[in-house]
Amino acid sequence: MSGAELQAILPLGILAGGIILVMLQIAFRRHLATSISLSLLTLLATAAAALEGGADMPVTPLLQADSFARLFTVLFCLAGAISTLLSTDYLGQRDDEPEEYYLLLLLSSLGACVLAYASHLASLLLGLELMSVALYALIAYPNKAPLPLEAAVKYLMLSGAASATALFGFALLYAGTGSLSFTGLGQALDANPETGVLLPVAAVMVVAGLAFKLSLVPFHLWTPDVYQGAPSPITGFLASVSKAAVLVVLLRWFSDANLFRFPALVQTTAVLAVLSMLVGNLLALLQDNIKRMLAYSSIAHMGYLMIVFAAAAAPGQRDFALEAASYYLIAYTATTLAAFALLTMLGAGEGGREHCQLQDVSGLFWRYPGPAILLLVALLSLAGIPLTAGFLAKFYLVGAASGSGQWVLLGSLVIGSAIGIYYYLRVVFYMSRRPGEYQSRPGMTRFWPVRLTAWLLVAAVLLLGVLPQPLLHYLASIL
């Protein structure tokens, strides 16, 4: 590997180096504050290095350094840093001393970043497994309670099955084209357009494996159980980073290999999109557990996002669809993290129990107006109300769907969003109940870095909704 190539993947190098550093530090001398500081520093340095820019070039056949990869590396590292901060507060309230926890979080972030750079099915698998395996352990970390363990085991087993499906797909693709790289696959398909049945089936197996990670209907059943069982900061990470990373690599694979050429494949993504939008929103409708509600809502949001695959298949619409997807991912990540930040900030109950029932937030406006505004902004953004990030994100998808004439998808988007308003506002109603109408009175964290982060997230969600033009310009310029 040449020096220029190393420079091109500098962010990944910094992240990996930081991981080794934290590992050594834990091996030699256990000290929680040092581990946390090193983790935060590593993530921020990685984000800074990615923000700095660099050359657009392939680095070995496995990775492709470009602005797209760097943009999402910044996003994932910032999200990782926020999750780290939330975790210190979360675990601190529960008297745990887990240095390795932060190491695992770093590893999972590295997996997500590798996915952003991946241009080869091998690196895709590597990134996916790195991210997921670290997550299994993170989900199970609070080992005193039964729920996290159950969630981890469920995720491990089902995720393994999904990975196996995707791997089978890789093998079939290799058998059919002799190539594992994204562009190689595209060239092979260009050279021999008469593909027969094998290749589309192989591709859809990969899509199915990744659809599990995205929890698209009908691969979604694990989602609420795992979301509910995992510690809140990890649920936030799982809901935002792990979803976004998989979607980023799926987008890159589809556009580099031009898989939009298989109508049946595009049709499958559209079916998954419609099912996810409707089923996800319906499942969230009467949910009393906010974490489960957000899990179902994430199913719906991934369904909205899948619209871009059908939209990008229309001639001349690809750049706009990719722009829409990128903006949506950024907006969705910020919003989701904001929502889970609030759930983390609510103090722990007896035995480390989490406060995530609707009644736990009732009267929140009267007791803690600041945190209540945080959740309000996050919910409004998830519902797609103007002047928040979520509105513009949805506006983009509507533009993409109508521009490519995907009326069924657009109709599902509208119906799904309409149902969505109900359960998002339901939380707001609970929050605005008068004092005295509620029984549960969870405390609120006093840890100032978490509070600051929460306000920064609110600012980001609003800024993305009010002043998004610089980001939109940037997105348009890199696609």
Add this chain to the structure above:
Amino acid sequence: MNLIALVPALPLLSATALMVTTGRLPRRLVAWLGAGSVGLAALCTALVAAAYGDAGGPYTVHLWTWFAVGGLEPGIAFYVDGLALVMMSVITGVGFLIHLYSIEFMGEDASFSRYFAYMNLFVGAMLILVMADNLLLLYLGWEGVGLCSYLLVGFWYRDPANGAAARKAFVVTRVGDTAMILGLFLLFTQLHTLQIQPLMAAAADEWAGGGWLPTLAALLLLGGAVGKSAQLPLHTWLPDAMAGPTPVSALIHAATMVTAGVYLIARTHTLFLLSPAALGAVAWIGVLTLLLAACAALAQRDIKRILAYSTISQIGYMFLALGVGAFAPGVFHLVTHAFFKALLFLAAGAIIHCLHHEHDIFRMGGLRTRLPLVFWVFLIGAAALAALPFTAGFYSKDAILLSAWEADPWLWTGGLLGALLTGIYSFRLIFVVFFGEATHEPDRRPGWKMALPLSLLALLSLTGGAISLPLAPAFPVSTGHAVNHTVEYIGIAVPLLGLGIAYLFFLGRQLPVDALAGRGVGARLRRFWQRGWGFDTLYQVLWVTPYRALAHLLRGEPVDALYNLLAALCRQGHRGLAALQTGALRWYATTLTFALVVVIAIVLRGAM
């Protein structure tokens, strides 16, 4: 021009600060923030206005584009020409005086901070309305002032009547707003832009031949203007809106918000000029409104309701001016009206403040000697309202009547009759409140924070006619016309006649007013006018009762069934799907396999 962006930003920032601190700031600081921000905005406006003459030409300040997606590019941008500058000066200048006055008027109110937060938010929204360079941003300001009007009318929310008045104001204007947003949709789909200047150019280009499209668009915008400016048939909310604190009535329901409709028509006058029918509708709505409201003002007993009907009537004059194509006189009257009507409201507020919240004019009396300052400024205000010679109101109303004469003598006759009625009700107010027997002893005198705004506004009401507004490039130049002197003399004489009649009725008692209005037809007419021509009853019978009856009829069955069915479907769907979430790993794995088979089947079917 960063100063331009500062003008709306200052009150908005102050409003945010006051809202975030939720009344925890000391009163002195609240007063400084609330009035100071508007004062600074007025200063910025003055600097912009001073530079405007030298640099010339309108300024466009593009702050940022909200987003540019799929052909829609709503900008956060301001367009400041002569018209906008005039409106900005009125809003910040008169607004500042009213804020200053409020510090004393609201001094003992428990929700002092909330009051100034809403007032500042209102000033910010109103500035956005008049400065917006596109109709979408204008609409934001439009809805913003509507919201603030709702909040401030219902400011003393513990009394349910105030809440009802606030809701009425909000719902009735909403009818007009709905027409307006439809107009915006129509303009955007037909002309593909919402930026006002390009939009007007495009309208003049594409709709030069007339036709029904410009008429429809203009009428829809007129609907919005009629609602906001309390003109027939959507005027019923304004008298009730007097439930708010008096400075609110002065700022929102006299000087600024209610004239937003006039501003909208003046701003889009190119569109209205394309449709003679719509323009004629504006003129006739104006004349009918001014006559009806002036009659209603004659019969009221509540000092604020008299002024409210008078406001409706004076805005009718502005609509009349716009409708006959005299845009500059219309806006001129808007400005002078802002001076003298704000003055009258503030003076009325001073009376109410000093007389234990007494509103009934027949229980005041003899205040001339007890509140001399209030008497003199009220007299100046009433003189300007009645358009007695050499007051500000005279110059603007005279210009309107002359333009009306040239357009249609019938319109002129209506305007003249209105001027006579205005003279009568203005001086009825003066004679009843300030002369005669004293019944109440005021328990305090207005302090300097009240006296200063009153004096300044009185000065403006006297001399405001001499201000020349920089409106020339914004409107089509009116051709120089030969002044018909007879018409002018009649215009001067009629308000004096009104004053004389009021004297005979209410001071000299030469004419038996009680006998006239006390029994028979006179009494019925008085009651009818007091109820504002029975519009509330009419709407109650025409809309509210049938609507309620219909709602009662349909309660539960059968229209709701559809929606209940939808909700039930959703709930059933939720239950059915939630039943699949068994939590059993075995079942999850099975569905995973099954789902895989399904997607492969879809692909196989497509590929075969």
